Amino acid sequence: MKNYKIAVLKGDGIGPEIVDEAIKVLDAVASKEGFNLEYNEYLIGGSAIDVFDNPCPDETIKGCLNSDAVLFGAIGGPKWDNVEKQKRPESGLLKLRKSLGLFANIRPAIIFDELVNASTLKPEVIKGVDLTVVRELTGGIYFGEPRYKDDNKAYNTMIYTRDEIERIAKVAFEEAMRRNKKVTSVDKANVLEVSELWREVVEEVAKNYPEVELEHMYVDNAAMQLVRNPKQFDVILTGNIFGDILSDEASMIVGSIGLLPSASIGGKVGLFEPIHGSAPDIAGQGIANPIATILSAAMMLDYLGEKAAGDKIRDAIKQVLAKGYRTKDLASFDAKEVVTTTEMGSLIAEH
Numbered sequence: 001m002k003n004y005k006i007a008v009l010k011g012d013g014i015g016p017e018i019v020d021e022a023i024k025v026l027d028a029v030a031s032k033e034g035f036n037l038e039y040n041e042y043l044i045g046g047s048a049i050d051v052f053d054n055p056c057p058d059e060t061i062k063g064c065l066n067s068d069a070v071l072f073g074a075i076g077g078p079k080w081d082n083v084e085k086q087k088r089p090e091s092g093l094l095k096l097r098k099s100l101g102l103f104a105n106i107r108p109a110i111i112f113d114e115l116v117n118a119s120t121l122k123p124e125v126i127k128g129v130d131l132t133v134v135r136e137l138t139g140g141i142y143f144g145e146p147r148y149k150d151d152n153k154a155y156n157t158m159i160y161t162r163d164e165i166e167r168i169a170k171v172a173f174e175e176a177m178r179r180n181k182k183v184t185s186v187d188k189a190n191v192l193e194v195s196e197l198w199r200e201v202v203e204e205v206a207k208n209y210p211e212v213e214l215e216h217m218y219v220d221n222a223a224m225q226l227v228r229n230p231k232q233f234d235v236i237l238t239g240n241i242f243g244d245i246l247s248d249e250a251s252m253i254v255g256s257i258g259l260l261p262s263a264s265i266g267g268k269v270g271l272f273e274p275i276h277g278s279a280p281d282i283a284g285q286g287i288a289n290p291i292a293t294i295l296s297a298a299m300m301l302d303y304l305g306e307k308a309a310g311d312k313i314r315d316a317i318k319q320v321l322a323k324g325y326r327t328k329d330l331a332s333f334d335a336k337e338v339v340t341t342t343e344m345g346s347l348i349a350e351h
């Protein structure tokens with residue numbers, strides 16, 4: 001029987017609650033599909049600070065590198081707000097991404113027909129949306145040097161090298177080949193030199209994918225088009241800061257932050273996590289929506305080559321939503337029964 005080693009990083013807040021439900025669902029589908037998942041837990045974020053005084057201990061990085069994939073919950077919370085900057089839970093995740101070489105963040109906006117009313121957009125605008133944002137994750141203005149601040153002046157630097165653009169563009173085109181064969185590259189080439197290079201390199205990479213349609217869009221226009229007519233998009237390819245903003249915007253058209261998964265890839269081992277944070281305000285109450293994490297687990301199975309199993313999970317979620325089961329965040333959208341975090345996980349596992 002095939003065996004996959006999964007590093008499990010539950011983290012803080014609702015992290016442990018939602019990851020436990022994802023594991024429940026993974027186990028159910030693994031036994032049906034005839035493969036085995038071996039889990040090893042490591043500490044990250046605040047819970048690692050409490051034990052090791054370090055938000056990303058070496059043991060955690062080693063454990064991830066020795067695995068086939070990483071399943072991640074969420075990190076952070078008010079308990080660690082006063083910790084010095086380099087030791088905050090969030091810096092643990094940045095260090096982990098860097099250490100694993102995860103330069104590509106993939107965020108599909110998955111629309112469930114059963115939940116079109118949960119969107120902030122009109123049902124006719126939202127129904128049938130099928131897009132994914134491919135965001136560069138380890139470069140651009142968030143990491144560029146020099147950076148500086150004094151009382152009168154401050155600056156950051158937006159840098160991209162040809163290699164960095166090339167590798168993220170490839171991820172986007174590969175994603176488009178598996179999807180609907182269109183890439184919208186988002187930049188600000190009318191103002192920024194770094195965007196001019198971005199465009200040139202993306203054009204070059206596109207030559208290797210003649211089946212994929214490529215268009216370029218300025219980021220301000222893209223922000224508008226996303227809420228005006230999201231159906232026009234298939235794959236949105238963009239840099240770190242623009243992707244940060246656009247992927248949060250794309251998440252809101254879906255309905256609840258508790259529904260959206262993500263994959264971070266590019267290095268030796270992929271990392272899969274919900275897009276939301278540790279939600280300390282609702283931790284321990286059994287009301288967190290585990291679907292974003294369960295969908296992230298499904299993306300993990302796709303990545304491991306178990307696409308049929310990933311599809312089974314997505315189908316099961318649809319069935320459970322179609323029957324009217326909702327966690328509290330979605331209670332006002334055609335709910336027949338409001339269920340807890342663990343009940344939702346069990347329902348999806350059963351289905």
Ligand code: ATP
Nearest residue numbers: 076257258276277278279280281282288289290329
């Ligand atoms: P981070 O900085 O880690 O992204 P954040 O400050 O953006 O965190 P989140 O932790 O994502 O905040 O929470 C934002 C809001 O969404 C909170 O009110 C939280 O309760 C809610 N929320 C987040 N995740 C879920 C979930 N899975 N189910 C229900 N509500 C959620």
Ligand code: MG
Nearest residue numbers: 248275276277
């Ligand atoms: Mg956030």
